Amino acid sequence: MKAGLNLSQIEQVVREEITIKDDIVAQSSSLRFGVETDNTPKMIIEDRVYDASDLMVNQIANKLSVPKKYLDRMIQDAPELAESNVNHWLQNEPKPYMVRTLGDQARAFLSDRYEIIDNWDVLTAILPALKPFKDRDDLEFEQSHVTDRHLYLRLTVPSMTKDIGVKKKGDIICFGIQVKNSEVGLGSVEVSPFVKRLVCTNGMVADRYGHRKRHLGRSQWDGVDKSLLRQETIRQGNKAWIMTVQDEVQGMFNGTTFEQIADEFTLAQDTEPVQRPAKAIEHIVKEYDFLGFEGESILENLLTDGDKTKFGMANAITRTATDSNTADRSMELESIGYKFLTMPKREWSNIATIS
Secondary structure, eight states: OOOOBOHHHHHHHHHHHHTTEEEEEEEGGGEEEEEOTTOOEEEEETTEEEEEOHHHHHHHHHHHTOOHHHHHHHHHHOHHHHHHHHHHHHHHSOOEEEEEEETTEEEEEEETTBOOOOHHHHHHHHHHHHHHHHHTTOOEEOSBEEOSSOEEEEEEEEEEEEEOOSSSSOOEEEEEEEEEEOSSSSSOEEEEEEEEETTTTEEEEOGGGOEEEOSBOSOOOOSSSEEEOOHHHHHHTTHHHHHHHHHHHHHHHHSSHHHHHHHHHHHHTSSOOOSOHHHHHHHHHHHTTOOHHHHHHHHHHHHHHOOOSHHHHHHHHHHHHTTOSSHHHHHHHHHHHHHHHTOOHHHHHHHHTOO
16 A cells, blocks of 8 residues: 555645635536547536546436446547537536536536535644644554545554453554545545554554544525635534534543453454355455455465454454555455454354355
8 A cells, every 4th residue: 555644744735735626516507518539528617627537427427317337438439429418417407516626627526515524624623632642742643645535544542552462462452543534525524443453553443433424514506507615614614513523532532432442352352263264255255345356365364364263354354455556445444344353243153154
């Protein structure tokens, strides 16, 4: 996986993006879809031409009920047909939509009820809640990323550790948080406990204990054909959420959450071992949407470590996450690893005894 950014780098990237982003709420009839001669999809808003991101094309297809595979084929093989199809539905079924842009790219095509909580808002909310740890030099910045789809901010508190070793002492986990946000409609703002296993530096995201805020609010459309939303107005509306999430972060560190998660790590080590590893991995690849090469990596990690319990499987998955090509997939695999760690007994038994 690509090396992560430190806090200063994260702040720099997010600050720079603020200066080049716009949010436009417009009636669909005032928008126009185009395809360049090199088959690059475009979104035209009045006289401004934007490159349409792959994600935006996917969102256009979903919103207009145009099959995505068919739209992709038209863009490549019949661009005029693609323009005709998309523009027909934009013009003939007018609805207000929000178009999110970043520089010359139209990056998201969203409902006019999409509530904007951007990455800078998230940093503004989270960092003050962590100040007490920072002031006493008890805060470490972990692998963090800003991708075209998500922000991932990870921090651990070195003083909050626990030995979860059952057969052998010295297997230490360290407690922290992960903050995740999407500015392009790919999920809620999430603040979740993050646990790092020091012996291998694998991480897991305990999202069942997380706090979520959906990007959903009142309509942003003001009745005109096109409206550029003012960032100051957006920020003002987020004040209540900022206060709430600060309380949630403090609660995660001051409550019993870490002890509960540590108990889950301990209990997972005393579970039924996988009897036929290759068959079990073949099953989970199909059932849990792992890619083929990820399944091969999970199997190799499981056999190399030798721990075939639920705990071992979860760690085999998070070890695979460190080799992922993208930050988005790596973080997703770490969340999946935690889901295996806490999998109900019957579901795990089906995997462990599969023939």
